[in-house]
Amino acid sequence: MRIVAFVLLSALLFPVPVAATTSNTWLAQRLSHSVSTRDAMASVRAFDAAARAGGGNRAPGSPGFQMSREHLEGVLERAGYRVTTQSVPYREFTVDTESLITSAGARVRVLMAQYAPSTRVEGSIARVTASGCAPADYPPGTAIAVAPSGACTTAAKTIAASEAGVRALLVYDPSPVADSVIRRQATGAVLPVAFVSRRDGESLSGSGVLELSGRSSDATTVNVFAETAGGRADHVVMAGAHLDSGEDGPGINDNATSVSALVETAVRLAPHQHRVENRVRFAFWGAEELINVGSTHYVATRTPEELAAIRLYLNWELIASPNFVRFVVDGDDSDHPDVGAPAGPPGSGVVEAVLTRGYRVQGLPFRTADLGDIRSDQEPFARAGVPVGGAFGGVRGIKTADEAAVFGGVAGQPYDPCYHQPCDDLSNVHVRALGEAMRAMAWAVGRFAVDDDLDG
Template sequence: MRSVALVLAIMLLGGQPAVGSTNVWLARALSAAVSTRDAMDSVRAFDAIAKANGGNREAGRPGYERSREYVERVLTRAGYRVYAQPVPFLAFRVDTEKLAAPGEVKVLMAQFVPSGKVTGQLARAAQAGCQVADYRPGTAIAVVPSGVCPIGDKAVAARDAGVRAVLVYDVSPVPDTIIRRRAVGTPLPVGFISQRSAESLPAGIATLELSGRAVESTTVNLFAETSGGREDSIVMAGAHLDGGADGPGINDNATSVAAVLETAVRLAPYQRKAPNKVRFAFWGAEELVNVGSTHYVDTRTPEQLAAISLYLNWELIASPNFVRFVVDGDDSDHPDTGAPAGPPGSGEIEAVLSEGYRVQRLPFRTADLNDIRSDQEPFARAGIPIGGAFGGVRGVKTAEEAAVFGGTAGQPYDPCYHQPCDDVSNVHVGALGEAMRGMAWAVGRFAVDDDVRR
């Protein structure tokens, strides 16, 4: 604990973290050894897998299985014993998604909503669509913006107003973006269209046809761990291996997987030297809301959970309009914002993740836990200290962030999030290398000393 306290004290004084103490020998070795070029080889491999398998790497689909096989081969060659955990889950398969209004307009069916074919008057809601009064009488297909209230609330209000289907669009600096999302429990068919389509659609007669079905499926979580290290002191580091249904899933999340994979390969020669066991995790079905990681945590015994000292998670680390974000594990520095805090010990993890950027003399920002909903959440619910880093998702880069990190103010961190354009061209290679070196620093640091307060 004295080493973490020393790091915190130096950070508060504005200096560089202490890197000469004995607990950072492996952190320095790993952060120096990881190769951006080798990580990009993995990124390109995942891109090729997606292109050869229907354009995606969705859980339960061939692209995911080929991705899993690739990760397993790399880890096995590095000398790890690799094992998988089957994960049952409910998938959603779309059969038809078509909007004629007039002409063909691209529409994506929401996941887990009713199917239906509706012909009738199409009209935009007067407001956000959260109230019955927002819908014009006689509307059969309503067009509403996202936000203000959940999609389910909009659908209920629409139904009560006599509407038979709802089309939702995001107000975005990238007006052609369409993002498919879950809308569990809605009483009406729901589809997503782009802002440009929503603004250009004339009121009039339209036909919307949406049909899909929930199907029982199985995916896997993949694991590799060091052969040495304490069984009662396990450091976990992971990223989700699956992508969304509508794109290759390269920044989200092949970049993070490639970085975790490269970190594992460079740690392999130290498997019996590191005092703590390190377990690398590659999660399935995160895009359906942390299904794989939740299944893993839920199937651990109390003793197995107690043996996990901490969990580190990475997401979208190479966003093209990136900011270096570190998850804020401790809300004590801004108690009035209502930002959630991680379990005890998470603030100390934040300090070490921050140290991974400080030793590179790179600026970073902290972000609260709600800014990146991902596989750290089930660990946090189980009381395990968590931390993570990411490059920005759908948020819009501020002028201050552009001045510090470069890029374009007023544009999303990742304009291709869950889009067909999330391919290898959507990767900021420099950000990938910087985040990976920070990742390797944290993994090496905790592999030697994981003494965090719980």
């Protein structure tokens, strides 16, 4: 009776149409039914503890990253995988000073842009009159200009500001979260750059002293891999998520949730790893927050034969955003050619269909998102011609009223208000969303481990 009851309960929780119960979905069904949200959350808590013990983040080169790596490798090895690593060189940027004191004596929180020039500027502060993309946008005599993000790149704004005689640039996001400040890169900037909150960006005036000091150095981090013992070596299915956080927060939704779900999927796959048709390679990337450094290095160091063996790459990001939407990357733009959204390499449309199936078998709604909406580790694979796909819970975009009606949450607010903030900790995780995304993830991994046909 217990077995019958369990089967009936499973059928209610995870309805699978009869037509879908075919030989190529047996592992997809087993994995999606067996992954445990509780076990995944144990890893999420371990990564949160690593960030707290490691100085508040899990950035490359930090104690928090090293502790995260040790936890990850330990779980995979105990599951029966042989764990390997790849050294990844990168340019580390260390901030020594980031300070703004106004003439009124107020201290304003500023975050120096990575890889931007250092400076000490004293003088007038003025907001731009438009986007900051043209020299005419900057008031004459401005020493420190304040501009909103968007319309053009930060580097382009610095060029325009420099032509107007500005000596340093402050940038803010016109976000509903008035006090958040997000550090970004400013490669190509010709002026010193720092980021401030919207509240400060819209209120700064008068004069002040801005000090920004940073330095670059050569450093090394790692990519971590585990793959099945069975499966064809010339038919590799890759599934990945980045292990590192940004330097200004613990990175728990971004991206400990995805890593934890992928680890749990790997653990549940381990007992079946000799039965898979295709080799499954789990990848946990280093230095993604420095613009896909780990995955780009991996793709660049593959031989043509190794690259040709990779049948597809699956990527997950921020799967438990507190104001989530279930987004699946649109691998084929043929359904909206008027939009002109980028399409993935041939075969990406089939990858998308399998990923969406992972939600459909749970009876859950989802939305598709353009390939460029989530800039992450699928990008170097797509550039190399590997079919790609992925899913995420939403980043800094604003939830619409329609999305709130379908998925719950709050319209008019970001999907993840703590993105790259100190508050991206355990309190920033939507546990139910994590479990649902993980079951869809397990479905896709199991399906492609058995059948990687991408012909449609």
